[in-house]
Amino acid sequence: MPDDVMPPPESASAEAEIEPILTVPPVPGAPKPNPLLVVDDLSRSFGGLRAVDVDHLEVERGVVTALIGPNGAGKTTLFNLLTGFDRADTGRWSFNGEAVVAPSPDQLARKGMIRTFQLTKSLAKLTVLDNVLLGAPRQVGERLSAAPFRSRWQDQEQANTEKAGELLERFNLAHMRDDLAGTLSGGQRKLLEVARALMADPVLIMLDEPMAGVNPALAQSLMGHITRLAFEGLTVVFIEHAMEVVTGISDWVVVLAQGQIIAEGPPWKAIHDEVVIDAYLGRRRAEAGS
Amino acid sequence: MDFDIIFGNAARAAFGPEAVILALAAIGLNVHFGFTGLLNFGQVGFLLLGAYGTSVSVATFGWSLWVGVVVGLVLSVALAVALGFPTLRLHAVMFAIVTIAAAEIIRILIGSTDAIGLTGGPLSVSFDAGAFYDLNPYPDGPHDRYGVGTFEFTGQQMWVITVGWVLVALVSLVVYLIVSSPWGRVLKSIREDQDAARSLGKNVFSYKMQALVIGGVIGGMGGVIDAIKTSGADPNGFRPQVTFFAYTALLLGGAATYFGPVLGAILFWFLREWIESFLRQLSAEAWLPDAVADFLSGAEGVISVAMVGLTLVLLMLFRPQGITGNRTEMQLDAR
Numbered sequence: 001m002p003d004d005v006m007p008p009p010e011s012a013s014a015e016a017e018i019e020p021i022l023t024v025p026p027v028p029g030a031p032k033p034n035p036l037l038v039v040d041d042l043s044r045s046f047g048g049l050r051a052v053d054v055d056h057l058e059v060e061r062g063v064v065t066a067l068i069g070p071n072g073a074g075k076t077t078l079f080n081l082l083t084g085f086d087r088a089d090t091g092r093w094s095f096n097g098e099a100v101v102a103p104s105p106d107q108l109a110r111k112g113m114i115r116t117f118q119l120t121k122s123l124a125k126l127t128v129l130d131n132v133l134l135g136a137p138r139q140v141g142e143r144l145s146a147a148p149f150r151s152r153w154q155d156q157e158q159a160n161t162e163k164a165g166e167l168l169e170r171f172n173l174a175h176m177r178d179d180l181a182g183t184l185s186g187g188q189r190k191l192l193e194v195a196r197a198l199m200a201d202p203v204l205i206m207l208d209e210p211m212a213g214v215n216p217a218l219a220q221s222l223m224g225h226i227t228r229l230a231f232e233g234l235t236v237v238f239i240e241h242a243m244e245v246v247t248g249i250s251d252w253v254v255v256l257a258q259g260q261i262i263a264e265g266p267p268w269k270a271i272h273d274e275v276v277i278d279a280y281l282g283r284r285r286a287e288a289g290s
Numbered sequence: 291m292d293f294d295i296i297f298g299n300a301a302r303a304a305f306g307p308e309a310v311i312l313a314l315a316a317i318g319l320n321v322h323f324g325f326t327g328l329l330n331f332g333q334v335g336f337l338l339l340g341a342y343g344t345s346v347s348v349a350t351f352g353w354s355l356w357v358g359v360v361v362g363l364v365l366s367v368a369l370a371v372a373l374g375f376p377t378l379r380l381h382a383v384m385f386a387i388v389t390i391a392a393a394e395i396i397r398i399l400i401g402s403t404d405a406i407g408l409t410g411g412p413l414s415v416s417f418d419a420g421a422f423y424d425l426n427p428y429p430d431g432p433h434d435r436y437g438v439g440t441f442e443f444t445g446q447q448m449w450v451i452t453v454g455w456v457l458v459a460l461v462s463l464v465v466y467l468i469v470s471s472p473w474g475r476v477l478k479s480i481r482e483d484q485d486a487a488r489s490l491g492k493n494v495f496s497y498k499m500q501a502l503v504i505g506g507v508i509g510g511m512g513g514v515i516d517a518i519k520t521s522g523a524d525p526n527g528f529r530p531q532v533t534f535f536a537y538t539a540l541l542l543g544g545a546a547t548y549f550g551p552v553l554g555a556i557l558f559w560f561l562r563e564w565i566e567s568f569l570r571q572l573s574a575e576a577w578l579p580d581a582v583a584d585f586l587s588g589a590e591g592v593i594s595v596a597m598v599g600l601t602l603v604l605l606m607l608f609r610p611q612g613i614t615g616n617r618t619e620m621q622l623d624a625r
Contacts, residue, residue: 085485109491121486123479124622125546133472134479135490141472142492144500148467157472182622200490 021060021251026265026273029056036061036204036235037082042091043259044074044081051077053259054091059204064226064236066246066267069256070280075239076118078256079208083115084108096203110137112203116210118239122189124182128173131181131192132164133157135199160199167195170225187214191222198229205229207238211245223249243271255279291575296567298440303563304556306447307519310454311337312558314512315536316543316551317461321505323537324545325469326498327481328505329386332373334532335393336506339365340513341523342400346409349417349522356421359514366510369396370503378498390530401525409525416522423449450519457515458552461508466548468504477501478546538602544612546619553613561601566594 020033035058042054052074059065067075080086082093084103093100095113109115114135123131139160140146141153168174171191176184181192190210197205210226211219227249230236240246246253246267253270255263257279263270270276303309315333322328343362347353353361369392377388405411423446428436430445437443443451468474476497479487484494517523535558543554572578573586586593605612611620 083489085488105485105488106491106493109489114491115489117485117489121483121489123482123486125482125619126475126478130475130478134475134487134492137491139472142476144468144473147471147473148464150467150471153472180619180622183618196490 021063022266024060024252026263026269028261028264030058030264032058032060034061035059037093037095037237039082039093040091042078042081042093043089044077044086045089050259052081052088054078054261057254057261059235059237060252061235062230062233063251064230064238064249065252065254066250067237067239067254067256068241068246068271072258073256073279074259075256076208077259079115079206079239083113083206085115109200112201113206114197114200114202114204115206116190116193116197116208118208118212120186120189120193122181122184122192124180126181127178128168128181128184128192129161129164129177132167132196132199133160135196136160136163137200164195164199167198171195172221187218190214191218194222194225202234204235204237207236209239209241211240211242219245246271291571295440296564296571298442299567300560300564301441302443304560305451305455306443306559307450307454307515309555309559310451310458311512311516311519312535312539313458313552313555314461314515315509315532316539316555317458317465318505318508318512319533319536319540320545320547320551321465321469321501321508324540324547324551325474325481326477326501326505327382328378328498328502329382330389330502330505331386331530331533332389332391332393333505333509333536334528334530335369335389335396336366336509337513337516337532338393338396338400338523338525338528339369340510341517341528342409342415342513343510344514344517345415345417345523348419349410349415350408354421355417355419355518358417358517362514362517363507363510366506366513367503370506371499374499374502378495378502390533393528393533394530397525397528412525414522414524414526416520417517419518419521422518425449428452450515454515457511461511462548462552465504465508469548473497538598541602541612542605544615547612547614547616550612550614557613558598562594562598565597566590569593 024030024032037059039054039057042052043050044052067078069075077086081088084105084107095108095111100108123134126134139153140156146152165174165177168177171194173188173192173195181189184192190213194207194210210222214222223245226236226238250267253265253267254261255270255276262275262279263273265273315337318336319330319333322330340362343365344355344358347358347361348355373389373392377385399405400409401412403411406413409415426445426449428434428445428448434445435442436445436448469477476487476492479492480494480497487494516527539554539558540551541554542557543552544550569586569590573583573590611617
């Protein structure tokens with residue numbers, strides 16, 4: 001769908017607006033009432049393999065969208081393309097009402113599209129607190145011309161430190177704030193990465209398997225955090241394999257198989273879709289069962 | 291065997307101009323490698339341009355020494371920019387290869403016979419550094435000596451090392467100020483994982499370029515001091531081992547620390563000179579078999595460098611974080 005059907009970026013109250021998404025027909029590429037991200041004709045091939053081949057995708061604002069699909073479906077590649085970490089062969093997309101031209105990861109991040117990685121990228125030799133502080137946007141002290149003059153950035157640093165402290169508190173990492181991030185457990189690093197991403201004041205947060213390797217108790221609390229984020233108005237897209245997580249926290253599910261979107265819909269519908277079951281389990285079994 | 295002389299020689303080397311030059315080279319490298327993770331194997335190229343920029347400006351073009359100093363530093367910046375633009379987007383290993391090659395290309399070009407008219411080519415270049423020594427506050431008569439016992443300097447040497455160590459202190463302070471800031475935090479995040487830095491909105495290329503320029507200029511200052519100290523420059527003084535000596539000093543003192551590269555440079559020269567003086571004294575001992583004495587005499591320099599290399603190996607095995615480094619930080623690499 002071309003860009004001109006984009007609704008104006010509106011600031012309607014985020015809470016309680018879970019409803020409109022339920023009016024969207026559960027078909028691949030379905031238009032959404034208030035999309036934050038609109039993708040068209042996006043493709044990426046590795047050699048002969050078409051890793052991503054998306055005709056049309058809209059991500060609704062203020063909603064938790066789960067991106068699921070069998071291994072090798074192209075979920076992470078799609079993330080990489082959208083966030084500028086990989087170059088698309090064809091395609092265009094717009095984010096927050098603005099067409100994305102010549103995407104670069106840092107530019108997109110500054111516009112509020114913040115991602116995390118499947119293999120956690122905690123900065124091992126920085127403290128937990130510094131990891132989170134790094135996420136803070138528009139830091140005066142990050143300019144070389146201001147860096148040597150502490151008075152020019154210490155107030156902002158102070159405010160950021162307080163905010164970081166709150167985030168660490170929220171993710172149960174406050175007691176480790178001065179430890180090096182490399183000493184954290186795998187699950188704690190996942191939490192740290194989410195905290196760091198939130199520090200960046202994202203408009204859209206894209207989580208690549210945030211629960212993988214996190215113990216069930218931590219995963220439960222992370223799921224709580226994600227629901228709360230959406231409630232606060234943040235748009236969340238996450239890749240996940242565990243179905244109980246998908247059904248637990250997502251409002252909408254997009255199913256990817258062999259690079260294409262094969263189904264979309266609310267979680268209880270999408271994961272029972274016959275096409276989806278085929279994609280996960282293989283057509284032969286589905287045929288044999290019918 | 292006179293240990294007073296050995297110690298005096300070692301101490302002189304540890305605090306002399308050579309240590310100043312090495313300290314500056316290592317501080318620059320610390321900005322590149324220690325804080326930003328840029329594997330620069332061509333640090334000597336920055337020293338070379340600092341030294342030749344100064345020398346050629348004065349000797350060939352007849353400009354004032356101070357103009358020469360500025361030219362030397364500007365050339366270091368130019369090298370950083372010229373190296374950075376095509377290579378900073380490449381993988382770290384590619385960057386390392388390009389830097390070592392670039393430094394060698396410059397040295398060979400400057401030392402070629404075709405360059406005699408401009409740089410003196412293989413004949414080296416020399417100039418009058420009088421403008422610098424005119425400011426010397428230390429009386430410099432033929433009998434003026436500063437220091438105790440065998441650890442003493444002439445007035446001219448005193449002037450060079452005073453300026454040199456003050457420069458080292460200032461540069462260290464500036465590096466401390468800029469790195470212990472949010473700017474420095476971005477550098478370290480790039481060292482740890484540049485994709486993470488990108489994903490948080492940091493323009494990695496721009497930060498790497500800034501670090502490359504700053505570290506390069508600091509190296510260039512080392513070259514300027516070298517030119518003033520020797521009143522000239524010789525292409526043979528800028529072989530790749532200078533970069534490796536700077537790495538040795540940096541790792542010895544502790545990479546990514548503020549005082550490490552300075553301490554490392556002092557220790558490097560102390561050790562190297564102590565061993566060399568010791569061997570020289572040893573080869574003169576009467577009880578030594580002639581064959582051994584013959585082998586030793588003349589080879590002291592080579593052996594002492596080899597010993598420094600051995601020290602580095604032992605250091606990597608038993609104290610990989612260097613003298614002032616943080617052990618737990620180092621061990622995180624193994625995870």
